[in-house]
Amino acid sequence: MTTATDSDLPEVAQSRQSGTQIIRRGLALSPAIKDGLAFTIVLAVLSTVGGSVVPVLIQRTVDAGLGDGGDTRLSDIGTFLAIASALILLTAVVAYWMRIRLFKASETGLAQMRVDAFRHVHDLSMLTQNSERRGVLVSRVTSDIDQVSQFLQFTGIQIVVSLGQIVVATIIMAYYSWQLTIVVIVCFLPLAISLKWFAQRLSDAYDIVRRTVGEMIAVIAEPVVGASVVRAYAIEGRTQQRVDDGIKGNLDANVSAQKLVAVTFASSGVAGGLANGAVLAFGVILGVAGDLSMGTVIAFAFLVGLFVGPVQTATQVLTDAQNAIASWRRVIDLLDTPADVVDPGAAGVLLPAGSLGARFDAVTFAYPGGAPVLKEVDVVLAPRQRIAVVGETGSGKTTFAKLLTRLMDPTSGTVRLGTDPHEAVDISTVAFVDLRRHVLMVPQEGFLFDATLRDNLLYGRHDATDQRLLDVVADLELDDWFASLPHGLDTQVGQRGESLSAGERQLVALLRSALADPDLIVLDEATSAVDPQTELRATRALDKLLQGRSSVTIAHRLSTAENADRILVFDAGRLVEDGSHAELVDAGGVYGRLHGSWVAQATLTSRAGEPA
Numbered sequence: 125m126t127t128a129t130d131s132d133l134p135e136v137a138q139s140r141q142s143g144t145q146i147i148r149r150g151l152a153l154s155p156a157i158k159d160g161l162a163f164t165i166v167l168a169v170l171s172t173v174g175g176s177v178v179p180v181l182i183q184r185t186v187d188a189g190l191g192d193g194g195d196t197r198l199s200d201i202g203t204f205l206a207i208a209s210a211l212i213l214l215t216a217v218v219a220y221w222m223r224i225r226l227f228k229a230s231e232t233g234l235a236q237m238r239v240d241a242f243r244h245v246h247d248l249s250m251l252t253q254n255s256e257r258r259g260v261l262v263s264r265v266t267s268d269i270d271q272v273s274q275f276l277q278f279t280g281i282q283i284v285v286s287l288g289q290i291v292v293a294t295i296i297m298a299y300y301s302w303q304l305t306i307v308v309i310v311c312f313l314p315l316a317i318s319l320k321w322f323a324q325r326l327s328d329a330y331d332i333v334r335r336t337v338g339e340m341i342a343v344i345a346e347p348v349v350g351a352s353v354v355r356a357y358a359i360e361g362r363t364q365q366r367v368d369d370g371i372k373g374n375l376d377a378n379v380s381a382q383k384l385v386a387v388t389f390a391s392s393g394v395a396g397g398l399a400n401g402a403v404l405a406f407g408v409i410l411g412v413a414g415d416l417s418m419g420t421v422i423a424f425a426f427l428v429g430l431f432v433g434p435v436q437t438a439t440q441v442l443t444d445a446q447n448a449i450a451s452w453r454r455v456i457d458l459l460d461t462p463a464d465v466v467d468p469g470a471a472g473v474l475l476p477a478g479s480l481g482a483r484f485d486a487v488t489f490a491y492p493g494g495a496p497v498l499k500e501v502d503v504v505l506a507p508r509q510r511i512a513v514v515g516e517t518g519s520g521k522t523t524f525a526k527l528l529t530r531l532m533d534p535t536s537g538t539v540r541l542g543t544d545p546h547e548a549v550d551i552s553t554v555a556f557v558d559l560r561r562h563v564l565m566v567p568q569e570g571f572l573f574d575a576t577l578r579d580n581l582l583y584g585r586h587d588a589t590d591q592r593l594l595d596v597v598a599d600l601e602l603d604d605w606f607a608s609l610p611h612g613l614d615t616q617v618g619q620r621g622e623s624l625s626a627g628e629r630q631l632v633a634l635l636r637s638a639l640a641d642p643d644l645i646v647l648d649e650a651t652s653a654v655d656p657q658t659e660l661r662a663t664r665a666l667d668k669l670l671q672g673r674s675s676v677t678i679a680h681r682l683s684t685a686e687n688a689d690r691i692l693v694f695d696a697g698r699l700v701e702d703g704s705h706a707e708l709v710d711a712g713g714v715y716g717r718l719h720g721s722w723v724a725q726a727t728l729t730s731r732a733g734e735p736a
């Protein structure tokens with residue numbers, strides 16, 4: 125199959141929703157995050173107030189210690205110290221409680237988002253899945269959501285705590301000395317004004333970081349999956365170059381973002397230092413003038429600490445927030461990408477039981493941005509027929525099969541299914557669960573999961589008993605092969621079935637299809653060369669599988685076409701010939717030529733096998 129360039133294909137949508145919109149949508153998509161949030165915020169504020177009251181107690185202790193005219197009140201000092209200790213302990217307990225609540229709520233909410241995002245990847249059309257590289261999709265479900273989780277559990281509440289701390293510290297500072305309070309505010313004003321500008325720059329920088337993380341995972345994952353091809357073609361160097369480029373892209377993006385972070389952090393450091401110095405200088409002047417007590421000046425120094433801390437971390441908080449929003453946006457964009465093959469769900473119609481036929485009415489299909497690859501196809505497929513689809517490579521056979529199984533929808537025209545093709549229903553109105561029960565597409569290379577043979581077969585029918593599995597093995601006359609397996613149904617097939625031979629993987633795919641027991645089977649005939657014994661087994665098993673069912677096979681072998689009840693011939697996206705093998709050979713058209721080259725190839729192969 126030829127593929128188009130990535131730019132021609134639909135990708136996951138990219139929104140430009142603002143940060144606030146993203147947070148609002150994110151919270152709406154994970155409602156569990158908001159469960160009990162109000163109480164958690166109350167706890168956060170309480171822990172802040174607890175911490176902020178301590179400087180007041182320090183002022184009281186110092187002033188009681190020095191006393192008016194050197195009169196030290198020891199009992200007051202004891203009381204203030206006891207209250208301060210109790211407050212510090214209480215604050216710690218409240219802060220612990222708040223974090224646990226926050227952790228539970230955010231993890232529950234995000235787990236739901238992870239499940240939704242994963243499901244949605246499966247709902248996306250084959251087109252979107254093909255165009256968006258797998259690694260990028262994986263990163264949206266994993267690392268992007270991790271980023272949001274970190275934000276919610278640490279940074280998000282940090283914002284509440286910091287704001288609370290600034291407000292409380294400002295109130296207490298203003299209560300002690302409005303002049304010093306103004307000094308502190310003036311020192312931080314330039315930073316506060318430029319924060320929005322920094323935030324936008326950081327947001328852009330972190331959008332790039334998150335994108336490069338996805339790209340990096342994609343270029344690393346690809347050669348790991350295709351390791352055998354990389355080795356076979358000795359393209360380790362080129363592959364390494366792509367991986368290096370991916371890693372470098374991410375590194376560069378991170379460095380650019382961190383430079384901005386460093387600027388914001390340094391600026392807040394400068395503002396903090398300035399405020400501390402100014403407070404001490406003005407505090408001493410006011411103290412000497414007799415306007416402030418010693419305890420108040422010391423308390424003020426602590427209060428400035430409470431004020432400076434959050435402002436200094438504010439830039440870090442802002443950075444994390446921008447990073448998390450960039451991640452949240454990527455997950456939301458994924459969830460917002462429409463599934464273009466829409467499941468009618470419960471509103472869908474059910475297909476009648478029995479062998480299914482199909483009808484194509486003026487069906488045209490074009491890949492997005494491309495010319496039609498299937499043009500005005502009109503055809504009626506009767507039930508219980510064995511139909512072979514043939515044509516040159518790229519003629520549209522696979523596209524026809526995908527439309528027949530609704531892996532894609534036609535650009536125009538209608539595909540219908542039914543036991544009577546003349547009264548068939550529009551395939552797009554059939555509920556997915558019902559469609560998948562009746563119609564099965566068997567690709568050339570059925571994907572095997574890294575599990576036992578049993579587990580892999582159960583993908584065909586999840587509730588089948590071992591006895592049923594063995595019956596199907598017998599039905600397809602594969603008992604002798606099955607007996608040769610070291611552990612029967614418990615045999616591990618390895619990653620992607622690599623512990624089995626290519627031929628054995630075909631047998632597993634056929635067994636799985638037989639278990640699914642579809643009424644219409646659409647099959648892309650395997651082309652990989654296998655040993656003669658397995659070939660014989662596969663041919664026999666396939667024959668058994670197709671018996672009594674409607675089948676449409678993309679035929680790559682002479683014998684499959686010859687044995688079909690009917691042959692559909694595609695050429696450059698058009699259905700150009702339709703008839704039995706004998707009729708089409710006599711007609712001497714496209715099929716005649718194709719058949720001629722098959723025969724010539726078969727003769728060559730058999731000669732090559734003859735003993736000299």
Ligand SMILES: Nc1ncnc2c1ncn2[C@@H]1O[C@H](COP(=O)(O)OP(=O)(O)OP(=O)(O)O)[C@@H](O)[C@H]1O
Pocket residue numbers: 125126127128251254491494497515516517518519520521522523524
């Ligand atoms: N994902 C895709 N995006 C864009 N164009 C595609 C895509 N898949 C196939 N095509 C184009 O559609 C046309 C028909 O492809 P199709 O796979 O249906 O042909 P085919 O007859 O099955 O070929 P083959 O025998 O090689 O599998 C080809 O020109 C191909 O380039």
